[in-house]
Amino acid sequence: MKILYFLGIELYYIAIFLAQFFNSKAKKWIIGRKLLWNQIPTINFDEKEVLWFHCASLGEFDQAIPLIQKIKEYKPESFLLLTFFSPSGFEHYTKRKISVDLALYLPLDTPKNAKKWCAIFKPSMTFFVKYEFWFFQIQEAKKYGKVYSICSLFRENQIYFKWYGKYLQKQLHLIHHFFVQNEFSKRLLNKVGIHQVSVVGDMRYDRVLEFKNKAPKNVVCEEFIKGEKAWIIGSSWAKDEIFLEESIKKIGLEKKIIIAAHDISEKHLLSIEQRFENTCIRYSNWNNNSSASILLIDCIGILNSLYQYADVAYVGGGFTGKLHNILEPAVYGMGILIGPKFSRFPEAEELKQIGVVFPLNNKVEIEEKFNFILQNKQKIAEKVALFLESQKGAAKKIIQEIGIG
Numbered sequence: 001m002k003i004l005y006f007l008g009i010e011l012y013y014i015a016i017f018l019a020q021f022f023n024s025k026a027k028k029w030i031i032g033r034k035l036l037w038n039q040i041p042t043i044n045f046d047e048k049e050v051l052w053f054h055c056a057s058l059g060e061f062d063q064a065i066p067l068i069q070k071i072k073e074y075k076p077e078s079f080l081l082l083t084f085f086s087p088s089g090f091e092h093y094t095k096r097k098i099s100v101d102l103a104l105y106l107p108l109d110t111p112k113n114a115k116k117w118c119a120i121f122k123p124s125m126t127f128f129v130k131y132e133f134w135f136f137q138i139q140e141a142k143k144y145g146k147v148y149s150i151c152s153l154f155r156e157n158q159i160y161f162k163w164y165g166k167y168l169q170k171q172l173h174l175i176h177h178f179f180v181q182n183e184f185s186k187r188l189l190n191k192v193g194i195h196q197v198s199v200v201g202d203m204r205y206d207r208v209l210e211f212k213n214k215a216p217k218n219v220v221c222e223e224f225i226k227g228e229k230a231w232i233i234g235s236s237w238a239k240d241e242i243f244l245e246e247s248i249k250k251i252g253l254e255k256k257i258i259i260a261a262h263d264i265s266e267k268h269l270l271s272i273e274q275r276f277e278n279t280c281i282r283y284s285n286w287n288n289n290s291s292a293s294i295l296l297i298d299c300i301g302i303l304n305s306l307y308q309y310a311d312v313a314y315v316g317g318g319f320t321g322k323l324h325n326i327l328e329p330a331v332y333g334m335g336i337l338i339g340p341k342f343s344r345f346p347e348a349e350e351l352k353q354i355g356v357v358f359p360l361n362n363k364v365e366i367e368e369k370f371n372f373i374l375q376n377k378q379k380i381a382e383k384v385a386l387f388l389e390s391q392k393g394a395a396k397k398i399i400q401e402i403g404i405g
Contacts, residue, residue, distance in 0.1 A: 002167060005135065009109050028087035032105040037116075039104060045121050048079040052123040052141070054106055055082070057089035058096075059325060060129040063151045065098055066206035066395035067127070072099065074404045081121055085132065095301035109134040118144055125402070128175075135171040146176040150398060151203055154185040155344070161188060179398050182346055200398055202347065205391040208304075208331040215305045220286045221258065222309070224295045229311035230256040231370070234303050235324035236316035237262055238271070240339065244314065245275060247366040252279055252293040258306060260297040262316060262324070269298055304328045312373050318342055318359070326357060331388060333381030335373030337366070356384045 019026035051071060055061040061084070068080060080099075083106040084090040090105055107113040118140035126141040128134070130151045141147050159165035160172060169192050178197045180186050186197045221230075231251060233244065236259060241248075248257060259280075261268060273280045273296065281292035283299060297303065304325075307313060313329035318339020326336050326348055336357045342348040351357040355376075358369040373380065 005167065006110070013108055025087055028091070029105075032087060032090060033107060036105050036107055040120060041102070045079070049075070049077065050079045050081055050121045050123045051075075052081040052083070052121060052126045053100075053129065054127070054132055054134075054137075055084055055089055055129045056132050057084065057086040058092055059089075060132070060151075061089055061093050061096065061098075062207055062325070063203050064127065064129050065096060066203045066210070067150065067398055068098060068100065070395050070399050071404060074399065081123065092300055106134065106137070109136045111136050114140040133168075133172070135168070135174075138171065138174050142174055142176075146402075147174065148177050148179065148398075148402065149175050150179045151394075152178050152180045152185060153182070153346070154180070154188045156188065161192065177401065179394070179401070198397070198401060200401075201391050201394040203394040203398075204325070204327050204347075205388055206393065206395050208327045209388060209392055211304060211328075212308075212331045215308050218302065218305060218309070220283060221295070221306055223288050224258075224286065224290075224292075225256045225309055228256060230258045230295075230309050231312045231314070232258045232260065232307055232310040232329065233314045234260050234307070234316065234329065235262045236260070236314070237320065238268070239319040240314070240316040241272060241275065243319065243339070243360075243363065244366065246363065247370070248276065248294070249279075250367070251370065252276075256293055256295070258295045258297065258309070260303045260306065264298055264300060269296060272296060307332050307334075310334055311377060312370055313337070323348060326351065327388075330356060330384050333377075333384050335369075335376070335380045337369060337373075351384070351387065354383050354387055356380055356387070 016026050016029055020030045053064050053068060055064055071078065072080065079101045082100040082103040085106050090103065093103060107117055114136035117137065122144045123141055124145035126145065126147045128149050130153060138147050160169045172194055176196065178189060178194065179200045180197055181202045183199055186199050189197050251257065259272060261272060276294055279292055280294045280296045281290045283295060283297045307329040310329065310332065311334055313334055314337040315324050315326045315329065317323040318341055321341040321344060323338060323342045323345050326338065329336055330351060338348060338357060338359055340359050340361050342359065348357050352359065360366055360369065
């Protein structure tokens with residue numbers, strides 16, 4: 001199985017290498033790693049206490065931020081190393097304005113790379129976020145210090161719990177401690193003999209609650225909505241936009257709408273403008289004399305602050321099973337519409353159960369549930385406030401467990 005894992009890594013690299021010729025993200029993935037070793041500063045890491053955080057992308061970094069901030073508070077002298085697997089995380093993490101000492105791409109998980117990497121940095125603590133488990137790196141990092149999995153989330157259908165995943169399951173035993181999001185994840189790990197597990201919840205709750213108190217004002221949005229509240233469609237994909245098209249046109253006659261698509265390439269923005277004809281104006285082209293009913297966001301990194309101007313949100317990704325962050329709008333006390341595929345996101349199920357999140361199964365439901373949210377704004381706000389309050393504190397629990405706080 002070890003050989004199969006290694007071959008799988010090599011085949012993945014070959015696939016990304018070939019994809020770079022027609023996919024810009026794959027090209028960035030390859031180029032970022034080609035330059036990687038030259039980007040490591042020539043300093044003596046033996047004299048540093050290196051704490052290493054690895055995240056797949058920007059969403060996982062958001063989960064780790066509360067813990068990073070607390071570690072900086074308690075151990076300001078430590079050297080914080082941050083790595084990303086995806087270009088979308090590496091390229092945009094600075095928009096979060098969180099101080100780390102060094103940010104790099106994670107090298108491909110081969111025995112040679114892992115040994116070289118860990119010999120350079122010698123991390124005394126390593127934190128892999130959520131689903132990230134690169135086993136050659138874990139094996140090497142464990143030689144220098146403790147390896148933690150934070151915000152972990154496990155499901156029965158994952159390979160670790162199948163008969164053919166015994167090697168990968170065995171590698172999970174290398175983790176010093178798992179800080180999981182829910183009891184179900186803990187039970188799954190316990191079933192395969194892993195008992196170094198604590199249920200602490202999701203640190204994104206800490207993150208969104210903190211951000212709400214510091215969210216910057218946005219003059220463009222304030223001028224656009226003119227003292228009202230908007231319907232924000234956040235992180236939408238083409239499937240979401242097509243599904244919502246008729247409702248957007250109808251609701252847009254009476255209510256301002258902000259669309260922040262996941263893909264802000266020129267091609268995709270043009271397709272949205274064509275779909276809604278003369279009712280759109282781009283964020284970068286805003287002028288106070290515009291009569292547009294749809295503000296089309298054409299930049300990255302401001303969506304989480306825009307939700308403060310909404311009383312209804314639609315969060316994209318629910319038609320592909322890749323639902324985006326619903327906690328960012330939830331913290332402002334609004335009802336949230338999503339697509340039907342959200343089983344991999346426990347926070348969506350929990351917020352659905354208390355009447356804050358409303359999955360849409362067909363187009364008929366859009367306006368019905370939209371109007372229900374508007375008619376019950378106060379009740380929804382009270383429910384979500386109580387729920388968020390009950391979920392906070394994950395970062396503090398981890399700090400105490402690892403002996404820093």
